[in-house]
Amino acid sequence: MDARPAIAADNIHVAFPRAEVLRGASLAMPRGAVVGLTGASGSGKSTFAAAMLGLVRPPGRITGGKVMLGDEDLLALTGSRLREIRGSKISLIVQNPRAALHPMRTIARQIGAVSSAHERAAPKNADALRRQAVDLLELVGVNDAARRADAFAHELSGGMAQRALIAMALAAKPEILIADEPTSGLDVTVAAQFLDMMAATVKDRGVSMLLVTQEAGVLATYCDFVAEMADGRVGPLQETTTYFKQGASRPRRKPPPAAEDAEILVRVDGLRKQFVTRGATLTAVNDVSLAIRAGETLGLVGESGSGKTTVGRCIVALETPTSGEVSFAGEPLSALKAPDLRRLRAKVQFVRQDPFDSFNPRWTIGRSLAEPFRIHLGSGGEEAAAKARDLLKEVGCDADSADARPRALSAGVLQRANIARAMATAPEFVVLDEPTSALAPSARGDIIALLARLQQTRGTAFLFISHDLTTIAAACHRIAVMYLGEIVEFGTREQIFETPAHPYTKALIAAHLSDDPGERERHAARLRLEGEIPSPIDLPPGCVLASRCPYAENRCAKEHPQLDAFADGRRVRCLRAEDINAQHETIPTPSNATEAQPHVD
Amino acid sequence: MSVAVHDAPAAGDGLLKIGAIIVGLMTFLAIFGPVIAPYDPTAATDTVSTPPPPLIDWPRLFIAQFDPEIPAPHWFGVDAAGLDVFSRTISAPRTDLLIALTATAFSFVIGVTLGALAGFFRHWSTELLMRASDILQSFPVFISAMILVALAGRSGVNIVLAMTLLYSPIFIRLTRAEVMSLRNRGFVEAARATGVSERNIVFRYVLPNALGPAAAQASVTIGFAILLTAGLSFVGAGVRPPTPEWGLMIANGASQIVLGDWWPSLFPGAAISITVFGFASLGHALERRYGR
Numbered sequence: 084m085d086a087r088p089a090i091a092a093d094n095i096h097v098a099f100p101r102a103e104v105l106r107g108a109s110l111a112m113p114r115g116a117v118v119g120l121t122g123a124s125g126s127g128k129s130t131f132a133a134a135m136l137g138l139v140r141p142p143g144r145i146t147g148g149k150v151m152l153g154d155e156d157l158l159a160l161t162g163s164r165l166r167e168i169r170g171s172k173i174s175l176i177v178q179n180p181r182a183a184l185h186p187m188r189t190i191a192r193q194i195g196a197v198s199s200a201h202e203r204a205a206p207k208n209a210d211a212l213r214r215q216a217v218d219l220l221e222l223v224g225v226n227d228a229a230r231r232a233d234a235f236a237h238e239l240s241g242g243m244a245q246r247a248l249i250a251m252a253l254a255a256k257p258e259i260l261i262a263d264e265p266t267s268g269l270d271v272t273v274a275a276q277f278l279d280m281m282a283a284t285v286k287d288r289g290v291s292m293l294l295v296t297q298e299a300g301v302l303a304t305y306c307d308f309v310a311e312m313a314d315g316r317v318g319p320l321q322e323t324t325t326y327f328k329q330g331a332s333r334p335r336r337k338p339p340p341a342a343e344d345a346e347i348l349v350r351v352d353g354l355r356k357q358f359v360t361r362g363a364t365l366t367a368v369n370d371v372s373l374a375i376r377a378g379e380t381l382g383l384v385g386e387s388g389s390g391k392t393t394v395g396r397c398i399v400a401l402e403t404p405t406s407g408e409v410s411f412a413g414e415p416l417s418a419l420k421a422p423d424l425r426r427l428r429a430k431v432q433f434v435r436q437d438p439f440d441s442f443n444p445r446w447t448i449g450r451s452l453a454e455p456f457r458i459h460l461g462s463g464g465e466e467a468a469a470k471a472r473d474l475l476k477e478v479g480c481d482a483d484s485a486d487a488r489p490r491a492l493s494a495g496v497l498q499r500a501n502i503a504r505a506m507a508t509a510p511e512f513v514v515l516d517e518p519t520s521a522l523a524p525s526a527r528g529d530i531i532a533l534l535a536r537l538q539q540t541r542g543t544a545f546l547f548i549s550h551d552l553t554t555i556a557a558a559c560h561r562i563a564v565m566y567l568g569e570i571v572e573f574g575t576r577e578q579i580f581e582t583p584a585h586p587y588t589k590a591l592i593a594a595h596l597s598d599d600p601g602e603r604e605r606h607a608a609r610l611r612l613e614g615e616i617p618s619p620i621d622l623p624p625g626c627v628l629a630s631r632c633p634y635a636e637n638r639c640a641k642e643h644p645q646l647d648a649f650a651d652g653r654r655v656r657c658l659r660a661e662d663i664n665a666q667h668e669t670i671p672t673p674s675n676a677t678e679a680q681p682h683v684d
Numbered sequence: 685m686s687v688a689v690h691d692a693p694a695a696g697d698g699l700l701k702i703g704a705i706i707v708g709l710m711t712f713l714a715i716f717g718p719v720i721a722p723y724d725p726t727a728a729t730d731t732v733s734t735p736p737p738p739l740i741d742w743p744r745l746f747i748a749q750f751d752p753e754i755p756a757p758h759w760f761g762v763d764a765a766g767l768d769v770f771s772r773t774i775s776a777p778r779t780d781l782l783i784a785l786t787a788t789a790f791s792f793v794i795g796v797t798l799g800a801l802a803g804f805f806r807h808w809s810t811e812l813l814m815r816a817s818d819i820l821q822s823f824p825v826f827i828s829a830m831i832l833v834a835l836a837g838r839s840g841v842n843i844v845l846a847m848t849l850l851y852s853p854i855f856i857r858l859t860r861a862e863v864m865s866l867r868n869r870g871f872v873e874a875a876r877a878t879g880v881s882e883r884n885i886v887f888r889y890v891l892p893n894a895l896g897p898a899a900a901q902a903s904v905t906i907g908f909a910i911l912l913t914a915g916l917s918f919v920g921a922g923v924r925p926p927t928p929e930w931g932l933m934i935a936n937g938a939s940q941i942v943l944g945d946w947w948p949s950l951f952p953g954a955a956i957s958i959t960v961f962g963f964a965s966l967g968h969a970l971e972r973r974y975g976r
Binding site for chain 1: 869870871873874875876877878879880881889892893972973
């Protein structure tokens with residue numbers, strides 16, 4: 084085997100009119116390995132992945148560097164030779180699979196076009212090309228490949244479209260595959276199946292893969308090496324175990340304990356939120372009731388589209404509930420007039436997911452941070468500026484970052500500033516909406532530690548919203564699990580993680596990819612959900628999970644379960660909660676399990 | 685970040701430079717044109733219908749200009765009325781640019797303010813405003829302007845008012861779209877969660893961030909406004925003769941073209957083309973850089 088790297092990017096620079104996104108990024112990919120490329124949002128991961136093929140989003144430009152593939156510099160090539168290499172030697176899989184497929188051609192035609200463009204040996208007639216496409220679709224685990232091959236992009240689910248895309252990428256038998264967050268649009272349980280398939284196919288064909296991801300679990304489970312990007316540069320290539328052993332920045336396993344008898348600060352009762360879109364009514368949140376105690380962290384976990392963010396937004400009165408009530412310290416929010424509501428904002432705060440989008444792009448961080456002091460404490464200009472600097476120091480930022488504009492700062496620093504702004508008026512309660520998902524896995528632990536420290540010193544209560552079980556486990560005392568707008572299970576951290584009672588919680592925990600590379604073998608899934616999430620526009624009359632649940636009986640499709648008290652004090656929304664948890668050991672396998680279990684013990 | 689990737693384009697900077705040079709030159713002429721013009725742009729000289737000197741003689745004639753005794757040549761010739769075409773061509777920006785700039789400035793201020801309100805507040809009055817803009821934009825600008833000026837009377841002020849009315853909808857629409865997308869941005873919500881009042885959100889957070897595309901459009905609109913000013917004069921609905929104005933000059937020269945006198949129309953025509961191209965290039969370059 085060739086000892087040279089499969090592909091080597093050397094000192095790549097990419098400049099956009101207002102910023103240099105890559106400043107000398109280099110990476111040599113070992114042959115036949117899966118390299119995980121991670122880093123905070125805005126660190127240049129996607130730009131780097133595209134630059135490996137000599138591509139860049141306009142108005143950006145590649146201003147320097149080399150990408151050596153064998154003896155050829157990809158960036159120096161033009162025209163037909165470059166097109167020949169793209170696709171036949173190196174392929175790209177992008178984030179949004181449905182947008183990447185041609186909307187007006189069948190899947191088979193698109194796959195056929197790739198192979199006939201790149202392979203001399205490719206069959207010349209349409210039928211043979213189609214047969215080859217069907218084979219490829221079967222290879223990537225598409226059920227009923229012959230029928231799917233004649234489908235159009237809009238007829239496929241997200242997971243299916245992503246598989247079609249990888250089939251297309253493999254059509255010309257590339258040596259190198261670059262996948263840019265291939266699972267970011269997929270639901271957790273589908274993502275795990277897809278990644279298993281992709282990892283197996285790549286190993287099977289001896290392809291070298293660059294996998295861009297922000298999920299610690301994906302890095303730990305599927306990658307041989309990890310490189311972290313920061314500031315437009317790629318860090319050293321580390322073995323996955325080494326990367327995760329540098330425990331300093333790894334999330335703590337457990338939050339510091341909170342007082343269990345504290346009074347209830349926030350109460351949510353029968354919250355329901357509907358959105359009307361083009362005549363159809365979408366129920367985003369249905370019958371959600373929660374109680375958050377002073378000084379504790381309540382985790383709200385669920386997949387994208389489960390309604391968890393809407394719950395958070397209703398609690399901080401950024402959204403008006405359709406019905407139900409949110410009360411803070413015994414006072415219902417719906418009774419408040421606009422000026423009173425603005426005063427309440429000092430006590431109830433909100434931290435958004437994307438730190439880059441959370442600050443006025445034209446203002447310095449200091450000016451944004453001075454706003455709460457100006458509004459709620461009546462501080463004058465200089466006083467507010469001084470307080471903003473103190474606050475930045477308290478959250479572990481350089482006080483000089485007050486003079487920077489958002490674009491000049493990293494996601495980590497910006498998210499600290501974001502938290503600092505929320506803490507400015509010493510609120511009693513803060514809603515944190517995915518506060519760590521924009522950060523590199525290595526930076527998440529620091530943010531969770533910061534939140535724990537703030538909670539200890541100030542006694543603030545948090546509602547921590549996340550789809551990531553690792554951060555939820557590290558940050559929360561009690562956890563509510565949401566599925567399709569409803570809370571399906573609500574219990575303590577230990578109850579949820581150690582003995583999940585609701586079938587959905589069980590599946591979620593089973594699909595969870597641990598961020599410990601040592602636990603790879605244990606990932607072999609125990610419970611798999613079938614099919615896709617139903618549309619929230621016409622929800623089934625019975626249990627919303629019934630169509631995917633392996634425990635479902637006839638009555639599950641008719642009767643809507645309530646969030647009832649379970650034996651050990653938690654609450655579970657399942658008609659069969661008692662009987663399915665009586666005999667833990669026997670978990671039925673999905674009847675038509677097409678996904679072979681990929682990890683052999 | 686699911687934006688399509690392309691091979692890197694390298695245009696943009698050149699466009700910006702060319703645009704800036706032309707705009708700079710025209711601005712200079714708008715201020716100093718009549719001052720540096722060798723002849724009075726509105727008074728007849730002692731010749732008529734004289735062609736410009738052949739190009740080969742231009743360096744010699746130019747050097748001769750350092751001798752104050754020698755009269756200035758008619759660089760672009762003399763028209764049928766005895767007016768020096770060069771002096772009129774370089775004096776015209778003061779008329780054309782002034783009208784175009786004023787009309788664009790009014791349209792910008794009115795359009796951005798109304799557009800911001802329409803984007804931020806959904807109300808029957810803002811809906812009415814948008815439908816009114818639809819109606820205004822559904823007529824050809826040139827015809828509407830001609831009718832408006834004909835009804836109100838031929839004067840610089842009326843031309844500016846007509847153009848303001850016709851160009852405001854562009855800025856209303858642009859700003860409204862921008863504000864509507866900004867309204868849902870995270871930093872606006874973060875401000876609301878901090879307790880910033882709605883009025884402050886509109887004027888301190890949203891509006892300053894919404895100006896980019898409108899500013900880029902302004903440059904393009906100035907170009908179109910120059911073209912419209914000249915066009916109106918050409919059909920006799922613009923400024924009155926003998927004001928030095930490109931459209932008027934082309935119209936006057938047009939009747940002479942059949943006699944072989946190409947110069948009274950060619951030079952102002954070229955000036956219009958270059959100016960419109962300059963403003964449009966600057967606008968596109970700015971849009972690419974600061975717009976969406």
